[in-house]
Amino acid sequence: MSAVMEAPRTVAPTEPGPSWRAVVALALFEARELLTRVLVLFALLVHVAWIVWRTPDSYEGYPALQDVDRATQGPPVLVALAVLLGVNHAVLRAKRRDTERHFAVLVVQPWQRTVAHLLSVVPVAAVVAVCVAGQFTWEALKPGAIGRGSVGELLVGPLTVLLFGAAGVLLARLVASVAAAPLLIVFLLFLILFFFGASSGDEEGGTRWLYPVVMEGFGGGNAFPSDLLGRPAAWHAVYLLALCLTIGLLAVLLGGGRRIRTVQGAFVGMLALTVLGAFAQMTGPAATTAARERASVAPEKEQTCVERDGSTYCAFPEWIPRATTWADTVKQVQSLAGGAAHDQKLLVRQRIEARYGLNTGSTIDPSTTPHQVTVGTTWGGNRVPEFSVAVAGVLVTGSEKTATRDLCDGRMVTIMWLGLAGRPDPMGDLARVRLDDSVSGSALVLSPTTGLYMTDGQTSVVRQLLDQPRRTVAARVTSHWAELTAPKVTTAEVARLLGVEAPKEADKCL
Numbered sequence: 001m002s003a004v005m006e007a008p009r010t011v012a013p014t015e016p017g018p019s020w021r022a023v024v025a026l027a028l029f030e031a032r033e034l035l036t037r038v039l040v041l042f043a044l045l046v047h048v049a050w051i052v053w054r055t056p057d058s059y060e061g062y063p064a065l066q067d068v069d070r071a072t073q074g075p076p077v078l079v080a081l082a083v084l085l086g087v088n089h090a091v092l093r094a095k096r097r098d099t100e101r102h103f104a105v106l107v108v109q110p111w112q113r114t115v116a117h118l119l120s121v122v123p124v125a126a127v128v129a130v131c132v133a134g135q136f137t138w139e140a141l142k143p144g145a146i147g148r149g150s151v152g153e154l155l156v157g158p159l160t161v162l163l164f165g166a167a168g169v170l171l172a173r174l175v176a177s178v179a180a181a182p183l184l185i186v187f188l189l190f191l192i193l194f195f196f197g198a199s200s201g202d203e204e205g206g207t208r209w210l211y212p213v214v215m216e217g218f219g220g221g222n223a224f225p226s227d228l229l230g231r232p233a234a235w236h237a238v239y240l241l242a243l244c245l246t247i248g249l250l251a252v253l254l255g256g257g258r259r260i261r262t263v264q265g266a267f268v269g270m271l272a273l274t275v276l277g278a279f280a281q282m283t284g285p286a287a288t289t290a291a292r293e294r295a296s297v298a299p300e301k302e303q304t305c306v307e308r309d310g311s312t313y314c315a316f317p318e319w320i321p322r323a324t325t326w327a328d329t330v331k332q333v334q335s336l337a338g339g340a341a342h343d344q345k346l347l348v349r350q351r352i353e354a355r356y357g358l359n360t361g362s363t364i365d366p367s368t369t370p371h372q373v374t375v376g377t378t379w380g381g382n383r384v385p386e387f388s389v390a391v392a393g394v395l396v397t398g399s400e401k402t403a404t405r406d407l408c409d410g411r412m413v414t415i416m417w418l419g420l421a422g423r424p425d426p427m428g429d430l431a432r433v434r435l436d437d438s439v440s441g442s443a444l445v446l447s448p449t450t451g452l453y454m455t456d457g458q459t460s461v462v463r464q465l466l467d468q469p470r471r472t473v474a475a476r477v478t479s480h481w482a483e484l485t486a487p488k489v490t491t492a493e494v495a496r497l498l499g500v501e502a503p504k505e506a507d508k509c510l
Helices: 020-035 038-061 063-073 078-093 100-105 108-117 121-140 158-176 180-199 206-210 233-257 260-281 287-299 318-332 341-342 383-397 411-420 426-433 456-467 470-479 492-499
Strands: 302-308 311-315 347-350 372-375 443-445 452-453
Touching: 020 038, 020 078, 020 108, 020 121, 038 063, 038 078, 078 108, 078 121, 108 121, 108 158, 108 233, 121 158, 121 411, 121 443, 158 180, 158 233, 206 260, 233 260, 260 426, 302 318, 302 452, 302 456, 311 318, 311 383, 318 341, 318 347, 372 383, 383 411, 383 426, 411 426, 411 452, 411 456, 411 470, 411 492, 426 456, 452 456
Parallel strands: 311 347, 347 372
Antiparallel strands: 302 311, 443 452
16 A cells, blocks of 8 residues: 655635726726715806806807807816816825725725726716707707707817816826826916917917817807818817827826736827827818818809799808798898889898908908898897898998998988888897997998998988888888989988988088
């Protein structure tokens, strides 16, 4: 009988493997903590309140969706700053409370805790995405909405929240001080103010696209067709997403993941994608410049025309649905006109000045084409009586070129009454179409083109006419149409023909 003696086998102790379920659980816990922070909640409530307050009356009920998508990008910055501060505070919680050493016994490794903090920002970004989608949908459902939005533009708000959240985690791994995040926020605010102050009018500077939010096109006062915007929205969204991931992966590397090849490879790949996106979005397409030139100089080559009530309406394709609305205004003005103007066929053409970029509100020169009226790309509010007066000017004088601020005779009275008498609030619209918002004295009258000029005496006569019954004045206008629209007719003669008190002063040009 023999026995085989074997040496006992020893099993080397093994560290617990990574538990991604624990990472997800930690991420959900941190996300709940982040969402319930007072500062983050306040920022989200401000964002929602801003949408609820602004959206019902925005764009006078006639939004261009290619402007709406950009308008969703500013408010999320406040949420992003709050998230930066909140997530930075959460990452440093263990150091502040001196509990860092207790994490050594947990299954979750330090770099995995960093991943959990990064993931905790996603639910806040999702809430912002819902707010952005809600705002855009609200605008798109308005009956007067036209155009189309860009998914790339709509993603900027949520991606900005993710970017600032990743920056907060990275800052905590670089500087173990709760004072660092507030200082960074102050620096970012200074940078934003300096950026907008120094380059708000610089549309050609490609470096502006390195910023998360590039606001432009709201100072010019006119909407551009979608294909003339020239904004690299898709590449900018790619750039922001890649930058978020690059910063997040760098935070993971600094948080204990230096030896993990997967993290190293992903960081290099995202860094390369960030650089690619940065350069791609900074290169402006030459085709956009050429298209803007054509749309400004020869809009008829880019437009679609439809006929309404005998007149022709030509506009960029996205605005064609508004032709019926424009036709209603033209019909209203012509119903009060006399002579041949009552049935005159007009050409209403949409015109823009796009050669100088989105941030420039350049004046459009009046058309010299007989019986052509200019209409802009915005509508509602003051734009309606301005267009109404422009139609009246063409019906009275024959062309926009004649009905400008150089017109200094009594025909100005006929134009203003004809353009405003059929409106629901004629006296209110008289103030709205004047540059100084007054109903007394002399003033410039706004128009889709260069505008007109009213003297003090002409203003007085128009006010008297608007105070009288519309049918009474309309009958006098119709019966004396030839005299009222004759060149060089004085304001005093117009007043006598229409049965109101004549001004004492003579007509004078601006």
